[in-house]
Amino acid sequence: MKSYKDFAINTKLTLLVLLAGGVALLMSCIAFVTNDMNMIRSSMVKQMSTLADVLGANSTAALSFDDPNTASELLASLQQQPAVEFACIYDASGHAFASYHRLRSVSPPLPMPAQHGYEFTDEGYLDVARPIDHAGQSIGTIYLHASMDELRDQMLRYVNIVAAVMIVSLGASILLSSRLQRVISVPILKLADAAERISVERDYAIRVTKSANDELGTLYDQFNAMLDQIQQGEAAVQQAHDELEIKIEQRTAQLSRANTELSREISERLRAELELEAVHQQLMTSARRAGMAEMATGVLHNVGNVLNSINVSATLASDRMRQSKVTDLIRATQMIESHAEDLGAFITSDPKGKQLPGFLSLLAAHLADERADVVKELELLSTKINHVKTIVSTQQSYAGVLGVIETVDIATTLDDALKLNSASFDRHQIAVARQYEDIPKVRLDKQKVLQILVNLVKNAKDAITDGPHQKERKLTLRTTLSGEKSLQIYIIDNGMGIPPENLTRIFSHGFTTKKKGHGFGLHSCANAASELGGSLVAKSDGPGKGATFILELPFEPAEVPA
């Protein structure tokens, strides 16, 4: 069931007219009928009252002279009044005096009504009771019982009339309103049609033509004005759209240009990065070389130290040989040769000759001593040469290819670093403390780690030797595990220390406080540490208070044999 709201507008209008007209008609009909019914009722009351009065007046004599027959005859005249079904005359004492039954139905004589007047009973009767007066005396009462059939018939007639009138007038108003409602519905439907066409075709150029100057006319004007606005708006939007499109194109072009530039820049940057990479590689190489040089310097230094000793030993041997008593032997032998023929005499007689055997035996003893000394010196020389050999061979063992991950024992590596500098420690009386935690073997780039450590150890040694004179020169090496996969190596010296402002600068390229430094050692150490994925940090409480270098290295734990 469609609700009233969803009905078409002309149906609504027709219904509206019908409803309004119908209700108005019905109400006026009801009013008229009610009024009429009331009038009929009151006229019936009046009629019956009059009838009762007339009958009463006519029956006074009959009452006065106790003549019920005459009274009955009088009442019999009610035959002319079909509405009256029963009538009764009561005497002054309330007894039924005479009665009349229209139909000979056996209705018992009713008791006299309690009061005069009229009453419409529930059964549809009108009961009228009037007093019968004579000469100022109430001598009885007349009672009429009239059916309201007439009223009912009238009512029925009215209902029929009203129904007929309603049907006819509603039919007429349907015809009329279906014609007249077009005055309102047609413009609205036209408007709705236009609106639908506009929304379907999206043609905002459509206009509606008004047919009247009423509110609908105004609505049409407004509609048209709205369409104007929409059209303008549409045009504006279209324009904006076009402009936007152009702008987008421009922007796209710009963007693609920028994109091209950007890609060019990117490729340039890539090239630059490649170059940078190459430079870095070169730098790395040179750093490595520098590291190697550092190492070589260390090695050569050590070797030089040993060579000094060798030189001393050689000089000693050569001096010894130069001061050798061999010349005395030569003079003795020449004396023997010149006295070859009289050798015996010479030895026995000649004063000189007599001393010769003693001299020779002395010389022999002396030469024997000499030989022992030289041999001793030569043995020393040989030992020192062996030392050099050891240094060189250690160096050679680290001169392998960089970037090889090996299974490394950190303690051994630290010892190796120390060994490469050992000569200096002895010479400068530097005590080395080794505080190694029990660290399992790890996998690391051993060459790089060693390179860093050698540099750091040498740096510490230099700090100690260049620093203030101390009772106890001390270098501490300490290892500790800082995590599951990282370890820390502390190189602690009590040397000259680092002023706070230099704590970071010391790692920059070219920074040095040494007279002969080139400012590359710590820099390459830091680089190497970061290449290994670790870090190198310097700490110091200030000048003269020593320094601590902490090398943190991540590692791959070596597979522990089960």
Add this chain to the structure above:
Amino acid sequence: MTIIRRIANARRVSERRWRLWACVLLVCGVMGHPRSGIAQQNYDEPVINREYPLKALFLYNFGGYVEWPAAAFSTSQDPFVIGVLGSAPVDETLKEISASRKIGGRKIVVRRFSSVDGIETCHILFIARDVAPQQQLAAINRFQNYHVLIVGESPGFAERGGSVNFFVEANKIRFEINIDTAKQHQLKISAKLLSLAKIVQGS
């Protein structure tokens, strides 16, 4: 009456209508209305016993249906006089009526006459049947030219010059009227009254 009451009591009928009827009947009996005797079909109590009270009532009622000329009264204060000739026992009833009612706005006065000569001016003269016919005629003649309604209760009374004459018919008291005599007395008798009466002509 007692029977009814007894029946009513015995049956202990509580129905309202019944009690109402019983009450009505009781009242009838007490008041001694003539109809009550008929209604009860009580043959022990003949209607004749009620004859004179009824006739008295009728006499009073004639006052309402007969119009006397103005000359019948000398002043407006004059009473309406009902005279009775003969021994008819109507006095009691008439006195009862005259105590409470009036005729034409006048007090009712009942006068009893013993002889025709003693009759004074009156408006209704009732001549009882025990009065001798000659006396009756004398009385009629005496008031020939007076505005008097002469009422009798003897056969042929109206024909002999009376205006109204009572008679009993079907156990009811009826009356006949001689319009001519009434006219002679300048009395106008109401059509209503005439409609109840048996009209007779003078002989």
